[in-house]
Structure formats: C-alpha cells, structure tokens
Amino acid sequence: MSTRDLVLAALFAAIIVALGLLPPIYLxxxxxxxxxxxxxxMMAGVVLGARRSAVAVLIVLVLVAIGLPVLxxxxxxxxAFVAPTSGFLIGWAFxxxxxxxxxxxxxxxxxxxxxxxxxxxxAAMIGGIVVLYAFGILYLAxxxxxGLTQAFVGSMAFIPGDVIKAFVAALVGRAVxxxxxxxxxxx
Amino acid sequence: xxxxxxxxxSALHRLSPRAKIFSLFLLGFVLFLGDNLPLLVIVxxxxxxxxxxxxxPLKESATRLKPIFLTIAFVALFTLLFNPWHDALVALxxxxxxxxxxxxxxxxxxxxxxMDEITALARPLERTGWVKADDVGLAVGLVLRFVPDIxxxxxxxxxxxxxxxxxxxxxxxLIPLIILTLRDAxxxxxxxxxxxxxxxxx
Amino acid sequence: xxxxxxxxxxxxxxxxxxxxxxxSLTENRLGVIGLNGSGKTTFARMINGLMKPTTxxxxxxxxxxxxxxxxxxxxxxxxxxxxxxxxxxxxxxDIAFGLKGxxxxxxxxxxxxxxxxxRFNARELASRRxxxxxxxxxxxxxxxxxxxxxxxxxxxxxxxxxxxxxNRALVQTTIDGLEENVVVITHDLELISxxxxxxxxxxxxxxxxxxxxxxxxxxxxxxx
Amino acid sequence: xxxxxxxxxxxxxxxxxxxxxxxSLTENRLGVIGLNGSGKTTFARMINGLMKPTTxxxxxxxxxxxxxxxxxxxxxxxxxxxxxxxxxxxxxxDIAFGLKGxxxxxxxxxxxxxxxxxRFNARELASRRxxxxxxxxxxxxxxxxxxxxxxxxxxxxxxxxxxxxxNRALVQTTIDGLEENVVVITHDLELISxxxxxxxxxxxxxxxxxxxxxxxxxxxxxxx
Ligand SMILES: Nc1ncnc2c1ncn2[C@@H]1O[C@H](COP(=O)(O)OP(=O)(O)OP(=O)(O)O)[C@@H](O)[C@H]1O
Ligand SMILES: Nc1ncnc2c1ncn2[C@@H]1O[C@H](COP(=O)(O)OP(=O)(O)OP(=O)(O)O)[C@@H](O)[C@H]1O
Ligand SMILES: O=C(O)CCCC[C@@H]1SC[C@@H]2NC(=O)N[C@@H]21
Ligand SMILES: [Mg+2]
Ligand SMILES: [Mg+2]
Numbered sequence: 023m024s025t026r027d028l029v030l031a032a033l034f035a036a037i038i039v040a041l042g043l044l045p046p047i048y049l050x051x052x053x054x055x056x057x058x059x060x061x062x063x064m065m066a067g068v069v070l071g072a073r074r075s076a077v078a079v080l081i082v083l084v085l086v087a088i089g090l091p092v093l094x095x096x097x098x099x100x101x102a103f104v105a106p107t108s109g110f111l112i113g114w115a116f117x118x119x120x121x122x123x124x125x126x127x128x129x130x131x132x133x134x135x136x137x138x139x140x141x142x143x144x145a146a147m148i149g150g151i152v153v154l155y156a157f158g159i160l161y162l163a164x165x166x167x168x169g170l171t172q173a174f175v176g177s178m179a180f181i182p183g184d185v186i187k188a189f190v191a192a193l194v195g196r197a198v199x200x201x202x203x204x205x206x207x208x209x
Numbered sequence: 210x211x212x213x214x215x216x217x218x219s220a221l222h223r224l225s226p227r228a229k230i231f232s233l234f235l236l237g238f239v240l241f242l243g244d245n246l247p248l249l250v251i252v253x254x255x256x257x258x259x260x261x262x263x264x265x266p267l268k269e270s271a272t273r274l275k276p277i278f279l280t281i282a283f284v285a286l287f288t289l290l291f292n293p294w295h296d297a298l299v300a301l302x303x304x305x306x307x308x309x310x311x312x313x314x315x316x317x318x319x320x321x322x323x324m325d326e327i328t329a330l331a332r333p334l335e336r337t338g339w340v341k342a343d344d345v346g347l348a349v350g351l352v353l354r355f356v357p358d359i360x361x362x363x364x365x366x367x368x369x370x371x372x373x374x375x376x377x378x379x380x381x382x383l384i385p386l387i388i389l390t391l392r393d394a395x396x397x398x399x400x401x402x403x404x405x406x407x408x409x410x411x
Numbered sequence: 412x413x414x415x416x417x418x419x420x421x422x423x424x425x426x427x428x429x430x431x432x433x434x435s436l437t438e439n440r441l442g443v444i445g446l447n448g449s450g451k452t453t454f455a456r457m458i459n460g461l462m463k464p465t466t467x468x469x470x471x472x473x474x475x476x477x478x479x480x481x482x483x484x485x486x487x488x489x490x491x492x493x494x495x496x497x498x499x500x501x502x503x504x505d506i507a508f509g510l511k512g513x514x515x516x517x518x519x520x521x522x523x524x525x526x527x528x529x530r531f532n533a534r535e536l537a538s539r540r541x542x543x544x545x546x547x548x549x550x551x552x553x554x555x556x557x558x559x560x561x562x563x564x565x566x567x568x569x570x571x572x573x574x575x576x577x578n579r580a581l582v583q584t585t586i587d588g589l590e591e592n593v594v595v596i597t598h599d600l601e602l603i604s605x606x607x608x609x610x611x612x613x614x615x616x617x618x619x620x621x622x623x624x625x626x627x628x629x630x631x632x633x634x635x
Numbered sequence: 636x637x638x639x640x641x642x643x644x645x646x647x648x649x650x651x652x653x654x655x656x657x658x659s660l661t662e663n664r665l666g667v668i669g670l671n672g673s674g675k676t677t678f679a680r681m682i683n684g685l686m687k688p689t690t691x692x693x694x695x696x697x698x699x700x701x702x703x704x705x706x707x708x709x710x711x712x713x714x715x716x717x718x719x720x721x722x723x724x725x726x727x728x729d730i731a732f733g734l735k736g737x738x739x740x741x742x743x744x745x746x747x748x749x750x751x752x753x754r755f756n757a758r759e760l761a762s763r764r765x766x767x768x769x770x771x772x773x774x775x776x777x778x779x780x781x782x783x784x785x786x787x788x789x790x791x792x793x794x795x796x797x798x799x800x801x802n803r804a805l806v807q808t809t810i811d812g813l814e815e816n817v818v819v820i821t822h823d824l825e826l827i828s829x830x831x832x833x834x835x836x837x838x839x840x841x842x843x844x845x846x847x848x849x850x851x852x853x854x855x856x857x858x859x
Pocket of ligand 2: 545
C-alpha cells in the first residue's frame with residue numbers, strides 16, 4: 023500500500039468513527055441498532071474503491087477490538103464480536119469491498135453525472151445492503167438463535183434508512199468525482 | 210475517543226501503555242460475560258474513580274464525556290422501552306464502565322505510545338506476509354489524529370457557512386467535509402513521505 | 412461601522428486570548444497588528460460573532476453578538492486559511508452558493524459572479540477546482556466569494572500572506588477602493604500604513620490604539 | 636547540494652505547471668520567486684520527488700527521483716500550509732515522530748526535540764496541541780519538525796507568510812545560519828535579497844536565473 027492509500031484508509035476509518043457520535047436507534051424487535059456508521063462504510067467504498075475501503079473498515083475493527091468505544095452508542099471491546107450485531111460488523115468489511123469493487127467497474131469519468139450517480143447508488147445498494155445483510159442476517163439467525171425468518175423480517179426495518187444512506191453515498195461519490203478527481207484511476 | 214491525551218503525572222500516566230491497553234482489552238471482554246448488577250455497579254464506580262485519578266477538572270471531564278454519555282443514555286432508554294429495567298441498567302453500566310476506562314486510557318496514553326504498542330502487538334502478524342506492523346501502528350495513530358480533526362473541520366465548515374450567512378445543511382456540509390479532508394489526507398501523505406516517516410516500505 | 416466592545420474578553424479554557432476590552436470603533440478603516448498569538452484573530456472573530464465573548468459583550472451595528480445564533484450576516488470574513496472557507500468544489504459555484512436564498516434570480520447571480528471575478532482579473536478561475544489552486548489563487552477566490560455577498564463590514568485576516576506583488580497591489584487597491592467598512596489584520600505593515608486607526612495587540616492586551624505610524628513604531632519596539 | 640533538471644517538466648493533465656527545464660543547481664542558497672500560480676511550488680515538489688517529472692528527469696544528489704518510491708529522505712520540505720505537515724497533534728510528539736526509526740534512542744530523541752525547540756525560543760510550544768496554535772506558532776512548529784531530522788537540503792515554501800516581525804527576523808537569521816543547503820520560495824523579497832542565485836518563474840517558464848537584485852528587478856517588471 024502506498025502512503026497515500028494508507029492515509030486515505032485511516033481517514034475513512036476516522037469518518038466511520040466520527041459518525042458513531044450520532045446515537046444508534048434500537049428498534050424493539052431486533053437486537054441490532056440503526057446506525058449512521060454504515061453510511062461511512064458505503065461512502066468509503068464509493069470514494070476509495072474496494073481495497074482501501076476494506077482496509078478502512080478493518081482499521082475500525084482493530085480499534086473496536088482494542089476496546090475503544092468507537093461504535094455508535096459508545097460501544098466497543100471484544101464483546102462486540104460476539105454480540106447479535108457481529109455479523110453486520112464483520113460484514114462491513116465485505117460490504118465496503120463489494121461497494122468499492124462495483125464502483126470501480128460501473129463508474130467512469132467520461133459518463134454523465136446522472137449515470138455516475140445511479141451507478142454509485144447501485145454499488146452502494148448491492149454492497150451495503152445485499153452483501154451486508156447476507157452476513158448480518160445469517161449470523162443473527164444462528165448465533166443469536168432467533169431463526170432465519172425472524173432475522174430476515176426484522177432486518178427489513180433497516181431498508182428505508184439504508185436506501186437513503188446509499189443515496190447520500192452516491193451523491194458524495196459523484197461530488198468527489200467532480201471536485202477531487204485526483205483519486206487514482208480505479209484499477 | 211473524544212478524550213485525547215491530557216498532560217499530567219498521575220499513576221495512570223506512569224503505568225506502562227502496554228498494561229493499559231491490555232487492561233482495556235480485557236475489560237471489553239469481561240464486562241460482557243455476566244450481568245450481575247451489584248458487581249457491575251462496583252466495576253463502574255471503580256472505573257469512575259480511575260477516570261477521576263487522571264486529574265481532569267470535573268467541568269472539563271463533563272464536557273469531554275457528554276456527547277458519548279448522551280448516546281449511552283439513549284441506548285439505555287431505548288432498551289428500557291422494550292425490555293425489563295434490569296437489562297437497561299446492565300447496558301447502561303457496561304457501556305459507562307467501558308467508556309470511562311477507555312477515556313482514562315486515552316487521556317493518559319499519547320498517540321505515540323498507542324502507535325508503538327499497536328505496532329509491537331501487530332509484529333507477529335508480519336509473518337503472514339499480509340501486513341506491516343509499522344503500518345498498522347501508523348494507521349491507528351492516524352485515526353486517532355483524524356477524528357478530532359474531522360469534528361473540528363465540521364465546526365470550521367459550519368463557521369464558514371455562518372460567516373457567509375448560509376444555513377448549515379447535511380448535504381452542503383458532508384460533501385465539502387469529505388473533499389477537504391481528502392485533500393488534507395493527500396497533503397498529510399505528502400508530508401509523511403517528505404519527512405521520511407514510512408521508511409520501512411522503501 | 413459601529414462596533415462596541417464592552418469589557419469584552421475571550422478565553423479558551425484557562426488560556427486568555429483577549430483580555431477584557433472596552434472600545435468603540437466607528438472608523439471606516441481599522442488596522443489590527445501584533446505578534447503571533449497576540450489575539451488578533453480571536454479579536455476579529457468576536458466582531459462577527461463567531462467567537463462569543465466569555466466576559467462582557469460586543470455590540471455590532473446595534474446587535475449584541477451573544478443574541479445571534481450564527482455569525483452576523485452583514486459582517487464578511489476572510490479567514491486566515493482560506494481553504495476552509497471555500498465550501499463548494501468549483502470556484503464559481505462557491506461564489507454563487509453564498510448568493511443563493513437572498514432573492515436573486517439565477518441570471519443575477521451569474522452576473523454577480525462574473526462581476527466580482529472580473530474585478531480581480533480572475534475570470535480564469537471561474538471553472539477551476541478549488542483544491543488545485545495555488546495558494547494565492549485560493550486567496551483571491553475566497554475574497555471573491557465574500558465580496559459577492561456585499562457585506563457592510565469586511566474583516567480580512569491576513570489577506571495578502573500568500574499573494575505575489577501583483578495580487579498584493581490589487582488587494583491593496585481593492586481595499587482602498589471599497590465603500591464597505593474594512594478591518595484588516597496583517598503582518599504586512601504597508602497594507603495599513605495609511606490607516607487613521609490601528610490597534611496593536613500584545614499578549615491579549617491592547618498595547619496601542621493610534622494612527623498607523625505610531626502603532627507601527629510601537630510594534631517595532633515590541634518586536635525586538 | 637547537487638540538483639540537476641534534465642528537460643524536466645510537470646503537468647497536471649492538460650495544464651502545464653512547469654515547462655521542460657534544464658538546470659544544474661549547486662549553490663548553497665537558492666531563491667525562487669514569481670507570481671501566484673507560476674509554478675514555484677510544483678518546481679519545489681519536483682526537487683524532493685513528491686512530484687515526479689512528467690517529462691525528462693530530476694537528479695538530486697546522484698539519485699533519479701523517478702526511481703524512489705517516496706520522497707527523498709535527505710530533502711526536508713516545509714509546506715506552504717503548515718497545518719497539514721504536523722502529523723501528530725502535540726508539537727513535541729510530532730517532532731519526535733520524524734526521528735523514529737532512524738536508530739536514535741529515546742533519550743537522544745528527547746534531547747533533539749528540546750534542542751530544536753530551544754533554537755527557536757519555542758520551548759513553550761512543546762506540549763501545545765497543533766490545532767490550537769496561531770498561524771505563526773504553527774509555522775515555527777513545522778520548521779522545528781523538519782530541522783530536527785537534519786536534512787541535507789531544506790526547501791521552505793513561503794516560510795514567513797504568517798509570521799510577525801519578530802518571528803520573521805528569527806526565521807531569516809535561522810536561514811542565514813543554517814549549514815544545510817536551502818531553497819527558499821517566497822513573496823517576501825527581503826528574505827532572499829542576499830542570495831547569489833534566484834530563479835524567477837513566469838507562467839511555468841524560467842524568466843530569470845540571476846543574482847537576487849537582477850531577478851527581483853525583472854520580477855517587478857513582470858508584476859505591473
Ligand atoms: N481554539 C483554540 N483553543 C485554544 N487556544 C487557542 C485557540 N485559538 C487560539 N488560541 C490561542 O489564543 C491565542 C491568540 O490566538 P490568535 O489566533 O487570536 O492569535 P493571532 O494574533 O491571530 O496570531 P497569528 O498572527 O499567529 O495568526 C494564541 O495563544 C492561541 O494559541
Ligand atoms: N494538483 C493540481 N492539479 C491541477 N493543477 C494544479 C495542481 N497543483 C497546482 N496546479 C496548477 O499549477 C500551476 C502552478 O501551481 P503552483 O502551486 O506551482 O504555483 P505557485 O507558483 O506555487 O503559486 P503560489 O505563489 O500562489 O503558491 C497553477 O496554475 C495551479 O493552479
Ligand atoms: O454497531 C454495531 O455493532 C454494528 C451495527 C450494525 C448495524 C447494521 S449495518 C446495516 C443495518 N443498517 C442499519 O442502520 N443498521 C444495521
Ligand atoms: Mg491570526
Ligand atoms: Mg506555491
């Protein structure tokens with residue numbers, strides 16, 4: 023990794039941590055909160071691409087493991103990896119990677135703004151919802167033992183929020199393409 | 210996380226960074242094993258004492274911890290909505306204890322010490338060939354540096370809005386925030402290279 | 412302009428940046444000089460309300476800054492580090508951004524953007540990305556963004572510190588030609604050498620409040 | 636120092652920042668002046684290898700900058716905006732940071748930090764946080780961080796642009812006293828008025844390569 027890649031990954035890790043200052047919202051029927059931090063995961067993917075955004079999430083996970091309260095609501099510690107939400111937490115790394123992977127392939131600088139925005143949106147939806155939920159729901163169903171159906175149905179409550187996040191991430195991705203195209207050519 | 214290093218000479222300042230980080234790690238583990246209320250109360254009080262021993266004036270402690278404590282209170286209240294009060298109390302105590310201890314550790318450990326320890330811890334991982342320990346340390350140090358920066362930049366941008374009589378909206382703040390921090394990141398990467406700090410790669 | 416400091420002081424925690432100060436400023440031009448860290452920027456931020464006084468009060472054009480939620484709209488401020496001041500990534504968008512919601516039509520906004528850029532011979536900057544501008548270009552862009560909104564009082568915090576001879580002269584002529592009230596904070600003493608009133612800060616205290624020549628002479632003494 | 640530009644030029648996409656240039660620089664002191672956006676900073680970044688030439692090559696102390704992964708370790712660089720140069724939040728930690736991994740013991744590092752701060756009368760800054768420093772204090776801190784590592788060539792990009800009279804004089808004396816080779820980019824012409832060799836850039840081209848008086852005279856002509 024070049025120094026720049028490392029710094030950019032650390033920067034987005036910090037953005038994810040900073041988004042944790044917004045309080046999590048717990049819905050009664052599922053032990054996983056709605057959090058703004060997954061917006062950071064999507065933005066990382068869209069802005070940094072696959073590799074660097076996955077590293078960004080891994081850095082956050084290291085901080086969590088040390089015991090720093092970097093998850094929304096001041097949570098942290100090794101316990102976060104054996105909680106009902108752990109599937110989502112681990113899934114963040116894959117979600118960022120998938121979002122970045124798709125962004126790198128779908129978006130080119132010679133496309134129109136609309137095409138770029140829509141492509142980023144799709145990338146964030148697939149990475150940040152389809153891939154992420156696969157990890158989250160499976161873990162929730164088996165580890166937290168609430169059953170696949172209930173885990174699935176419960177997680178649908180996150181959809182509206184996550185669609186909005188994907189949209190915001192797409193806007194950010196597009197704005198960065200306009201305002202800071204120095205980001206290395208996506209490989 | 211908000212609470213960065215505070216100059217001082219308390220017992221905790223003098224304790225080895227390794228011991229502090231290891232205790233923090235252990236606490237993050239142990240706290241979630243049981244839900245015995247009296248025990249949790251005792252642990253929480255202990256961490257509060259430890260935090261007090263750092264030597265921060267009460268008022269400053271309050272401003273530092275307020276944001277994170279508010280979100281903890283929020284979590285506890287929400288737990289209370291759908292769960293027995295016992296669960297809410299357990300959540301409140303666990304999170305508060307962890308937060309206080311983590312705050313005490315970050316307040317008495319400099320970023321340099323953090324980086325050194327994380328680097329040492331990651332050293333064995335180098336054998337896998339996937340990571341460079343120095344990079345792991347540097348990355349953690351950079352995050353600790355960036356978080357307050359991002360928050361400060363958020364304030365600077367709201368000020369820039371205010372100074373020009375503009376309303377602060379999430380969209381008009383998030384986009385410049387990201388672009389500006391990206392540019393900063395580039396400059397910082399340039400500075401790291403220019404100062405020859407990542408010599409282990411070249 | 413009509414700025415009154417009424418035992419107004421500002422501290423950051425235990426560090427006093429500006430000692431309580433009582434002043435009435437009505438001149439059309441005001442210079443502010445002093446050593447690094449003497450409190451100039453903090454003083455200026457008290458004028459537009461970005462910094463609320465921690466003791467006393469500041470009244471600007473009849474309004475107490477403590478009562479305003481945000482900074483005063485009729486006080487324009489060019490920051491010492493202009494990079495934080497540019498909000499949108501492209502220069503002309505950023506200038507236009509400050510004009511939105513003030514009841515101008517799109518065409519009027521465009522014209523105003525043109526005009527202010529022309530005033531600085533900076534049309535070339537219109538479509539440039541803010542992040543790739545050189546230090547001096549950025550300072551010009553920031554100046555344009557603020558002047559476009561037509562503030563009553565304009566505060567310039569070291570407006571020439573990255574400018575070349577040509578742009579420096581341009582800023583000097585611009586300042587001299589402005590109808591607005593202007594507060595200039597600077598280490599570039601020539602810039603304020605014609606001012607009737609110059610404040611000299613020293614360690615957070617007012618060390619002189621005098622015409623330029625006297626204040627500058629006193630400053631030179633302090634600087635040795 | 637031994638810097639050779641061999642038809643070396645730099646472009647950002649279609650924008651040519653520095654036209655291909657052939658030069659050999661061996662003087663102990665080099666001044667660089669020119670209008671805003673004329674290519675000074677880009678030229679300097681080519682010297683330490685932060686910017687690789689897009690045509691031709693640059694050889695510094697015998698090494699081709701294109702062959703180095705990162706910037707050259709023996710070239711110190713003080714950036715035009717020092718805030719991004721400070722990597723760790725506390726001044727003394729930041730200075731120490733650059734010294735790690737160079738085989739010094741902890742005690743040696745501490746002593747070096749002390750020493751460099753003392754050299755600038757800036758001991759007071761040791762425990763301060765970079766984000767709460769005033770513009771000038773920040774510049775001094777950045778200077779300390781780079782000088783501590785003992786570079787062979789030191790590049791200063793507008794080192795005095797936020798400094799007060801006192802700190803300006805300090806930096807001037809420091810530059811004059813440095814044994815290191817120094818490249819000074821500046822709009823503050825006094826700073827380089829004694830230099831034997833000054834490069835004047837104009838629209839990416841070398842418009843003069845002469846002793847200070849001549850280069851400055853030519854610059855004044857261009858600036859009208
Ligand atoms: N946010 C802050 N937190 C703590 N201290 C601060 C903060 N901002 C400024 N200070 C301190 O207050 C004092 C006055 O700072 P100020 O920025 O007003 O100085 P200045 O006169 O503008 O200096 P310069 O010429 O270097 O820009 C300095 O000692 C500075 O370190
Ligand atoms: N990253 C970049 N991308 C695109 N253009 C750039 C970039 N950096 C600089 N430029 C352009 O290259 C030209 C030279 O810039 P440079 O920063 O070298 O100027 P300078 O002489 O240092 O100016 P100043 O005195 O204002 O600092 C300018 O027109 C600038 O806009
Ligand atoms: O903080 C944690 O422990 C992890 C929380 C994971 C929450 C998931 S991310 C996807 C989905 N959308 C939300 O808003 N919350 C869940
Ligand atoms: Mg200032
Ligand atoms: Mg420059």
